[in-house]
Amino acid sequence: MPDALHPDDPADPAAVSAAEWAEAEWADPDWPSLDGWRVASAAGGSRAVFAELQATLDAAEGAQLEANRMQAVQLDAYRQAFALADTHPELYVHPDAHHTESRGGIPVAELAARSVAAELSMRLQLPAATIRNRAHHAAVAHRYLPRLWARFRDGIASYAEVRAALDTLDGVPLNDPHRTPADAARHAAALAEFDDTLAGLAGTIPLPRFRQRARRLRTRLEPPETAAARHQRAHTTRRLILEPAPDGMAWISLYVSAVDAARIHARVHATATHQSGQPGETRTLDQVRADTATDWLTGHGTPTAVRTEILITIPAFTLTRTTPPDGSYTPAELDGHGPIDDDTARHLFAHAPTFLRLITDPITAAPLTLDRTRYRTTTAQRRWLTHHYGTCTRPGCTRPAHQSDLDHLHPWAAGGPTNTTNLAPTCRTDHTLKHHTKFRITRTPDGTITWHTPTGHTATTTPQHLHPPQHSTEHPPEPQRYPEPAPF
Known part of the structure; x- marks a missing residue:
């Protein structure tokens, strides 16, 4: 056999006899597949590369x-x-x-x-x-x-x-x-x-x-x-699920009977197919289907259009299309979802009556501190704490803050005041745990909430946003009101 025979030899390995392969100095008894090497070699590969792949x-x-x-x-x-x-x-x-x-x-x-x-x-x-x-x-x-x-x-x-x-x-x-x-x-x-x-x-x-x-x-x-x-x-377990997605998008899922799902899809598809064939229509069929379903579910253009209040936080610099003096950038946020793009935020602020507009300037001076004057929280407090934390403050819980209780960290019955420094959004399940089990909760001045478990473990939740400027509770300034729609 020629001394030049080598795994990387460009010669056709299939032409070499079995005996010659067995006598080759590079032959290895644990080599898994001679046929595999032949294929790899014929394609310009080598034994080393083939072994690495395996x-x-x-x-x-x-x-x-x-x-x-x-x-x-x-x-x-x-x-x-x-x-x-x-x-x-x-x-x-x-x-x-x-x-x-x-x-x-x-x-x-x-x-x-x-x-x-x-x-x-x-x-x-x-x-x-x-x-x-x-x-x-x-x-x-x-x-x-x-x-x-x-x-x-x-x-x-x-x-x-x-x-x-x-x-x-x-x-x-x-x-x-x-x-x-x-x-x-x-x-x-x-x-x-x-x-x-x-x-x-x-x-x-x-x-x-x-x-x-x-x-x-x-x-x-x-x-x-x-x-x-x-x-x-x-x-009996049919339901609708909202799942946030990147880039200001989200998924809406319906768990319904197979028959109802087929009927929904057939109607949306038929309507979208008809619409996609209209002159001037540039959207893809998928886009038309999504837009059709959205319009139907929100009641767009009908007397029964959705009126649910949704919190959207928009920095004032975003509305005026200007850059802050320090050059920083803070995106607008949709409650329960996260950041959204500036164009969408400005459009919602100007035209969407179903969104609660909270400008971080802020636009209202409603007092957030009530001390011992009352037990029940105000709408302003709930809105601020929803904006401040976003979710239930028990670490690991993702229940939206607007669906949670406002818990007095230091109990009202024990002298705890009703103000934002003593309140934290806590879902009903975790609120119950706080009162009836050995979990302890502490809060630092910056709003960080720490849960202490009976086994000695600690976990923290930090606020999503900083506190707004504080105003005097004795003579609060008149809230600034924007016309509908806002002129932006």
Whole structure:
């Protein structure tokens, strides 16, 4: 064999005999694929590059397996934390509460569960509802799908597959004490088959096919007539979801029946298709569909157009199209969403009657400090605190501030004043925790809110905006009023 033979030799490797390949000095017994190298070499590659590619692909696969294993460990920790709090509610609930069945009308066990969810939410910066859902998934899978759960712990199954299996089982009575012994045995056998089959499929087929197989297996767990009942249960959870997106955009999702979804899409599509064919129409069909749905849902151009008040914060320099003396730039913000572009902000301020205009100059001098003169907060206080914090002030909670209570950090009954330095937006669930559990809340002069958990963990929420200039509460200046529409 010529001495010049080398992995990077441009000669056709297919022309070299097997014996010559075996005798080559660069031949390696652990080389995974001679055919693969031949293909790579013929394309101008090399053995080193081919090996690097294989190693990279193996690393990606290994990382996915490790990620699955670590997520299983985390979810199991959620499950165990909730189990501990359920067994020992005194870890979170005040001693005078856990000796009774409920506190403020809320069962002690539920207060303990809310406390665990809140603490994990603060530690992980995840919504408490997400924590509770994942803990529930772990508990149900651990008990009723042990083989699939074991595949998850081993990294073979993904959390998405575990969720797909659990979603399929939603509504199936897994532990019905009223079953006859024969029915209980049949149900146990069907559930074991469900678990075994999906455990074997996990990690081997795409997720949509996995869901499809799970739905087929479910039919053996319930009689056919229960399908209508399942649909009715699912139909009660229909809802609309708002999800902020980058660049001043957002997603609106509707969870409705498949029939209603098809009807909605068909009407929007038909109307948009007709509109897109009109002379002078330059929008794409997707854009026309989105605009059509928006106009219908907001009632644009009709007597029933939306009148909901939405807070939009607009710097005065944005309205006047001037640059601040220090050259800084502060974008306008839409409450619950975040920054929006200047052109949209100016248009909303000038023409949208459904938006509350809050100029950071500010345009009003309504007093924000009431001291001990009254318990109830004012509209001005609520608007300012909504602007100041944006969301519930419990770290990790994303409930919008305008949907939250205004909590007296130092209780009114104990001498706490009703002013903005003693008030914080707190969603109803977290407000309850503050009063009936061992969580403590402190506030610094700059408005930073700190929650202290019974286990010693602390987490903070900082204000989104600084305080406006303070005005005298004895002789406040008359509020400056802008005509409708504003002349900008």
